[in-house]
Amino acid sequence: MQAKIEEAIKNILSAIGEDPGREGLVLTPQRVSKSLEFLTSGYKQNAKDILNEALFDSSNNEMVLVRDIEFYSLCEHHLLPFFGRVHCAYIPDKKVIGLSKIPRLVDMFARRLQIQEQLTEQIAEAISEFSGAKGVGVVIEARHLCVEMRGVQKGGATTTTSALRGVFLKDERTRKEFFSLINVAKQVRF
Numbered sequence: 074m075q076a077k078i079e080e081a082i083k084n085i086l087s088a089i090g091e092d093p094g095r096e097g098l099v100l101t102p103q104r105v106s107k108s109l110e111f112l113t114s115g116y117k118q119n120a121k122d123i124l125n126e127a128l129f130d131s132s133n134n135e136m137v138l139v140r141d142i143e144f145y146s147l148c149e150h151h152l153l154p155f156f157g158r159v160h161c162a163y164i165p166d167k168k169v170i171g172l173s174k175i176p177r178l179v180d181m182f183a184r185r186l187q188i189q190e191q192l193t194e195q196i197a198e199a200i201s202e203f204s205g206a207k208g209v210g211v212v213i214e215a216r217h218l219c220v221e222m223r224g225v226q227k228g229g230a231t232t233t234t235s236a237l238r239g240v241f242l243k244d245e246r247t248r249k250e251f252f253s254l255i256n257v258a259k260q261v262r263f
């Protein structure tokens with residue numbers, strides 16, 4: 074895989090009019106290949122392995138919220154970064170998830186080619202499926218370099234997406250509690 078990527082990057086450098094042999098670029102194909110391997114390492118992991126080892130019996134049935142989980146991903150349309158914060162909440166049903174596993178799950182899905190809407194859905198779906206939670210809410214706030222560096226070139230615009238499952242969909246009070254806890258509108262910080 075590494076050799077294939079290196080060859081492709083050399084071709085891209087030539088195609089944009091650069092000299093892949095000049096000093097500053099000679100190791101670039103190798104660096105890009107290594108970097109891509111890391112940025113797409115999520116394809117080699119799965120949600121089951123991450124979450125199954127970390128489910129603990131509990132009688133807690135109050136909302137658990139992990140907020141401000143930083144993430145970095147690549148958009149599947151332009152291979153440019155989008156990045157920001159994920160807020161994840163769930164209401165357990167006899168099982169709670171080890172807290173460090175939710176950021177790991179976010180990293181796993183983020184280190185694949187993504188669009189923000191799909192990333193949001195996949196995180197919600199995995200938590201819902203593997204923990205059997207009564208409900209799940211996921212909100213992502215992100216900046217997209219494919220929007221800021223090219224296209225409409227609107228720097229600093231934030232895109233917010235959400236995915237709700239179970240009681241977060243059915244019960245307005247739960248949903249309101251979630252959105253007021255994360256307080257999305259008031260605290261966009263990058």
Ligand SMILES: [Zn+2]
Pocket residue numbers: 148149150151152153217219220
């Ligand atoms: Zn894009």
